[in-house]
Amino acid sequence: MPEGLEAEIYRRALERCAGRTVDTVDVDSRQGEAEAITSLVPGRRVVSVRRHGKLVLIDLEPALVLGLHFGMTGRVVVDGAAPIGKLEYGSGRDDPAWDRLTVRFADEGAFRVNDPRRWARFTLDPTLDQLGPDFMSLRPRQWSALLGSRRSPVKVVLLDQQAIAGFGNLCADEVLWQAGIAPMRPANSLSDDEVAALAHAARRHLSAMLRRGGSHRGAISPAVRAALPSCPRDGAALRRDTVGGRTTVWCTGHQR
Numbered sequence: 001m002p003e004g005l006e007a008e009i010y011r012r013a014l015e016r017c018a019g020r021t022v023d024t025v026d027v028d029s030r031q032g033e034a035e036a037i038t039s040l041v042p043g044r045r046v047v048s049v050r051r052h053g054k055l056v057l058i059d060l061e062p063a064l065v066l067g068l069h070f071g072m073t074g075r076v077v078v079d080g081a082a083p084i085g086k087l088e089y090g091s092g093r094d095d096p097a098w099d100r101l102t103v104r105f106a107d108e109g110a111f112r113v114n115d116p117r118r119w120a121r122f123t124l125d126p127t128l129d130q131l132g133p134d135f136m137s138l139r140p141r142q143w144s145a146l147l148g149s150r151r152s153p154v155k156v157v158l159l160d161q162q163a164i165a166g167f168g169n170l171c172a173d174e175v176l177w178q179a180g181i182a183p184m185r186p187a188n189s190l191s192d193d194e195v196a197a198l199a200h201a202a203r204r205h206l207s208a209m210l211r212r213g214g215s216h217r218g219a220i221s222p223a224v225r226a227a228l229p230s231c232p233r234d235g236a237a238l239r240r241d242t243v244g245g246r247t248t249v250w251c252t253g254h255q256r
């Protein structure tokens with residue numbers, strides 16, 4: 001957390017900054033590019049706000065891109081309002097001491113990234129070379145190529161940002177549950193029909209979760225993960241296992 005869906009919610013909130021010119025920037029001095037950001041970003045105008053996976057990209061004019069990585073607990077506050085009040089597993093507090101980046105605009109308003117754990121990172125002209133295609137715009141043929149060439153458990157591939165950018169733990173478990181695929185299956189063992197089911201589940205359920213408010217709004221929600229009731233689809237036992245070092249909840253009945 002935040003996963004790609006939360007980054008998309010932040011991106012949409014930040015879009016209201018388009019057209020504004022940056023006046024001043026405060027950035028945590030421990031950030032690697034702090035000096036460059038404070039000297040190069042002021043005076044530039046926000047043209048557009050994009051997202052790739054969990055990374056939000058603010059296009060500035062004259063040409064410069066400010067990349068926002070939210071780490072484990074980074075939240076965006078735009079003009080005093082937080083599009084996500086409290087992150088799942090995060091703090092609901094908004095302590096000014098946790099502001100790692102504040103961008104103030106010349107005419108009005110500001111946005112900031114508030115991060116209690118200080119893993120958020122800010123970079124200029126970030127390269128996307130290390131990121132796979134975005135998880136919300138992947139085509140069925142790309143799914144086949146990605147999974148067919150990898151022997152790792154399918155969940156590990158979903159979480160590998162170099163393979164597919166955007167999945168976090170909650171969205172990966174949700175999509176596998178919706179598609180009926182066991183998370184520890186080798187990715188290249190999936191049949192064509194199973195790959196198609198996974199592509200369909202991602203396309204349909206990621207956008208539904210986004211509409212409902214984020215990656216915690218799936219059938220395999222944090223409440224379900226904590227209580228492990230019977231499977232909401234077939235009543236079979238839900239299990240909690242570790243796959244690729246991550247806590248994984250899945251159904252022993254319909255996920256095969």
Ligand SMILES: [Zn+2]
Pocket residue numbers: 231232233234235236251252253254255
């Ligand atoms: Zn089930």
